[in-house]
Amino acid sequence: MTAMYAVLMAGGSGTRFWPASRQARPKQLLPIGGDLPLLVETSRRLGELIPPERQFVITSQLTVDAVRALLPELPPEHVVGEPEGRDTAPCLGLAGRLVAAVDPDAMVVAMPSDHVITPPELFREHLDAAREALDAHPERLLVFGIEPTHPATGYGYLRQGEKVGEFSGKTLYGLDAFIEKPDLPRAQALLAEGGYSWNAGLFAFRPAALRAAFVSYLPDMVAGLDTIAAAFGSDGFESCLKDVFPTLEKVSIDVGVMEKLDGTLMLPLPVQWNDVGSWTALENLKPSDDDGNVVDGEAVLLNTTSTIVSADGGVVAARGVDGLIIVHTPDATMVCRRDDDQGVKEIVAALRAKDLDVYL
């Protein structure tokens, strides 16, 4: 049976979760809405289907040590730190070449490390179906599709094509088109039309197929990725990565490859999915109280309604407020309106502009 490897993409900085998330402690390292860091949940979700020794993590140089400490069951060399963020195409390209260096005939599942997916059993069933699908179509790439629950403007959409076959009882489709993040009217039209899924950044492929796609659409990146992969496992790997990786084109896998590539497969993934994109995600991860408040941590709320609270290392006390997000950490407190959760990025920018990087 084809060996399955997982690559957990953990390079995000998660500025929308400031002040809980920091440069050296991004979102995926935090236990947002749960008991364990999102990265650890993501690793454990793979269960025995893809055990730790067949998992890789690609993260930022800044967090390599923290990731190794959180996932001690992974071989330390499987935690790779990007010298700088170059978007998802170099990251996925590297993922494919690293797995190929270990097992060129493997099947790779590449996934964000900071999403919540339940139930894990159903998720694993679909990974296994993807393996079967790629055993039948080893030259093709596969993308998983999430059923949309609302006309979201923050995700790309996948247009479902013809049925390709059944694998482990799951129906596999061709992918008709990658659609970039739509505006609201377009998102509403897509939902009304039907046959669209959200692109959650979850891919499966054989390393050779991904390399072939890079040869076609990102040819300038291939030699660099091959060089890095050739050094994997040697003493020179770190310095090779540091020299070569920053020279790779900064481009997303969607724009660089997927939107141009034909023959991609699409497997619907009927799970509960949450990309934990901002503080309001907590409302789907934690139960609300009778006043519509959602609390992560210790809080005392008096005459307070529709408010989201996160208290890390302390307590939040509020009285007589409505519709706020209140986040406490030992050295920073953030307060904004619940309907303005994207504004946290502006706060981070303002802190930087005020030379308050010490809090970032």
Next chain:
Amino acid sequence: MTAMYAVLMAGGSGTRFWPASRQARPKQLLPIGGDLPLLVETSRRLGELIPPERQFVITSQLTVDAVRALLPELPPEHVVGEPEGRDTAPCLGLAGRLVAAVDPDAMVVAMPSDHVITPPELFREHLDAAREALDAHPERLLVFGIEPTHPATGYGYLRQGEKVGEFSGKTLYGLDAFIEKPDLPRAQALLAEGGYSWNAGLFAFRPAALRAAFVSYLPDMVAGLDTIAAAFGSDGFESCLKDVFPTLEKVSIDVGVMEKLDGTLMLPLPVQWNDVGSWTALENLKPSDDDGNVVDGEAVLLNTTSTIVSADGGVVAARGVDGLIIVHTPDATMVCRRDDDQGVKEIVAALRAKDLDVYL
């Protein structure tokens, strides 16, 4: 010339400044609205008129060490810790007896330790005038009156009587009546009528005169206070205080003595006065920005108006909020409406009810 002593009453718990104020770090120990703790400002305000060696502090047992550390220039034995709070009559009674134990012919000024008074020179001029007044009327008590700026319901009022004389160019009056905290219509009527001052809890007296007043109106307290004073300076003082002080009646000086006593003097004190009674006091202690925000500490405020921020040991960042009070400390954050600053007491009560005393 009669020696002047000051007794700084520092027993308050300042729950309205939670989470900045705590049981072991009450308001008077905090630099609210300034650079130095209110208690230190109060001590320094006395200047050379009443130097540290003639100052006493009566505080709670819990904060004796902290007070001694903040005021190292005071003789350590001049910092006295009440074993428990018994309101202001036992505290003032003790103040009088302690000074009498050192210098029975002294003049005592007793004052809260957590108010802001400016300018200090003008304040000291009036203390000196009070000394002259009591040299002329050693058997009487004197209360200072603050000119009301609005119909406050949080203070007692003093009704000015007949002019008694001029001392150092300041006009001294008799006191017609102590008026307990009025409701708003009554406060408005008092202001319209004129001739009323706020009672700021600032008194001056000779120890013998205060003792005589206690003999008349709080006779059961006299023996206890004499016993404590007799032990002052001896090894047995602490244990004597611990045994006797809690047996004294819990009553305010206003109710226990001043409202019943005739012949009290009233000296108007035309200073800038702020009792730093709640977070909104910051608006009079710190300049506002163009959006009406008042910030004590480090803050980043975006599209935020009329908000009071205190950040201790960190930063507060807010966006898109109006009319709030936001207070950050390393282990607790408090958010409430600016027009609900008295609600902080309710928050403290709720924390206690939830067994979160660790934050109090």
